[in-house]
Amino acid sequence: MSIEENHFSDKVIVTNILNGNIQDFAFVVKNTEKLVAQIVGKLTTNEDDRKDLVQDIYLKVYQNLYSFQFKSKLSTWVANIAYNTTINYLQKKKIPIIEIAETIEDKYKLSENPELITIKTEAVGILNDELAKLPPLYKTLITLYHLEELPNKEISEITNLPEGTIKSYLYRARKILKDNINHHYKNEQL
Amino acid sequence: MKSTHLTDEMLQAFLLKEIANDSIDKHLTECSVCRAKLESYQYLIGSMQKITPETFSFDVTTIVMNNISLYEKKKSKKQELTFWGILIFLLIAISSFSIPFIPNILEVFYLKSIIPTQLLLGTGVVVLLFLWIDIIQQYKKKEKKIFNNNLQPIL
Numbered sequence: 001m002s003i004e005e006n007h008f009s010d011k012v013i014v015t016n017i018l019n020g021n022i023q024d025f026a027f028v029v030k031n032t033e034k035l036v037a038q039i040v041g042k043l044t045t046n047e048d049d050r051k052d053l054v055q056d057i058y059l060k061v062y063q064n065l066y067s068f069q070f071k072s073k074l075s076t077w078v079a080n081i082a083y084n085t086t087i088n089y090l091q092k093k094k095i096p097i098i099e100i101a102e103t104i105e106d107k108y109k110l111s112e113n114p115e116l117i118t119i120k121t122e123a124v125g126i127l128n129d130e131l132a133k134l135p136p137l138y139k140t141l142i143t144l145y146h147l148e149e150l151p152n153k154e155i156s157e158i159t160n161l162p163e164g165t166i167k168s169y170l171y172r173a174r175k176i177l178k179d180n181i182n183h184h185y186k187n188e189q190l
Numbered sequence: 191m192k193s194t195h196l197t198d199e200m201l202q203a204f205l206l207k208e209i210a211n212d213s214i215d216k217h218l219t220e221c222s223v224c225r226a227k228l229e230s231y232q233y234l235i236g237s238m239q240k241i242t243p244e245t246f247s248f249d250v251t252t253i254v255m256n257n258i259s260l261y262e263k264k265k266s267k268k269q270e271l272t273f274w275g276i277l278i279f280l281l282i283a284i285s286s287f288s289i290p291f292i293p294n295i296l297e298v299f300y301l302k303s304i305i306p307t308q309l310l311l312g313t314g315v316v317v318l319l320f321l322w323i324d325i326i327q328q329y330k331k332k333e334k335k336i337f338n339n340n341l342q343p344i345l
Contacts, residue, residue, distance in 0.1 A: 037246050058257070127238065
């Protein structure tokens with residue numbers, strides 16, 4: 001769908017909701033649920049917290065729909081609310097969103113060329129495990145960039161982070177993942 | 191083997207086509223360490239696209255729509271309470287200010303001629319009827335809107 005078509009359908013849905021057709025809000029939920037799941041799911045682990053957060057996020061979207069300026073896609077705006085709400089929740093619970101206690105590269109001095117280790121077919125499973133160990137923000141950025149295939153500009157609109165910072169976090173996250181996966185295989189070979 | 195290797199950032203950027211540089215290309219053909227690193231990143235990025243996306247274990251639409259329905263009910267109850275509060279306040283205020291004028295108003299009904307009395311009463315009844323019909327029409331319109339907009343999600 002082109003940007004113009006996206007904006008047109010967003011306008012139709014938002015206008016309908018603001019005119020009192022509340023059931024049209026279900027379209028907003030259906031269209032953005034996947035993206036919200038990536039953000040909330042990667043930033044939090046507790047199922048009850050996720051349920052509360054989702055309700056909180058969509059209630060905020062509903063209450064503030066009148067202020068949506070159509071400067072971005074509706075899904076990006078909803079994702080931004082989802083991100084901010086979840087970050088506030090993490091801050092309230094004093095859960096760090098970037099720091100990690102100890103990266104594998106700090107913990108072990110990797111051999112000169114660990115990349116030569118053969119990568120096996122169960123890599124996706126291992127990658128899932130290693131991805132889960134990443135700090136919440138890195139996990140979210142990796143998911144938005146590689147799974148949702150969003151451009152850096154859109155990720156920047158969602159997270160309110162400068163594009164340069166996003167790039168640098170993504171580089172670091174990929175490096176941690178690569179080193180951890182290599183370390184995993186190295187341990188398996190021993 | 192080269193003594194200086196490409197940085198991880200350079201390798202990732204090269205792989206994601208964020209930079210294109212002949213010297214990087216040349217280095218990669220000569221350096222097996224950087225080539226191996228690049229292959230690792232290539233595999234990592236390829237595998238990342240195969241990860242199962244995160245999903246919620248609950249029906250988001252139903253939960254959200256129920257929550258919004260509840261919010262709307264609370265909101266309309268609050269609005270109703272505010273409306274009645276203001277109405278009662280206005281009635282009390284108007285009544286209090288009207289007390290000194292009550293004898294003057296009553297005097298109108300004690301006039302010797304019956305025509306002005308009937309005229310006044312007739313106008314009053316017509317205005318009341320008009321208001322009553324208008325209220326009924328408004329009520330029916332709102333009832334129809336609520337019926338059409340029964341807050342059920344379209345699935």
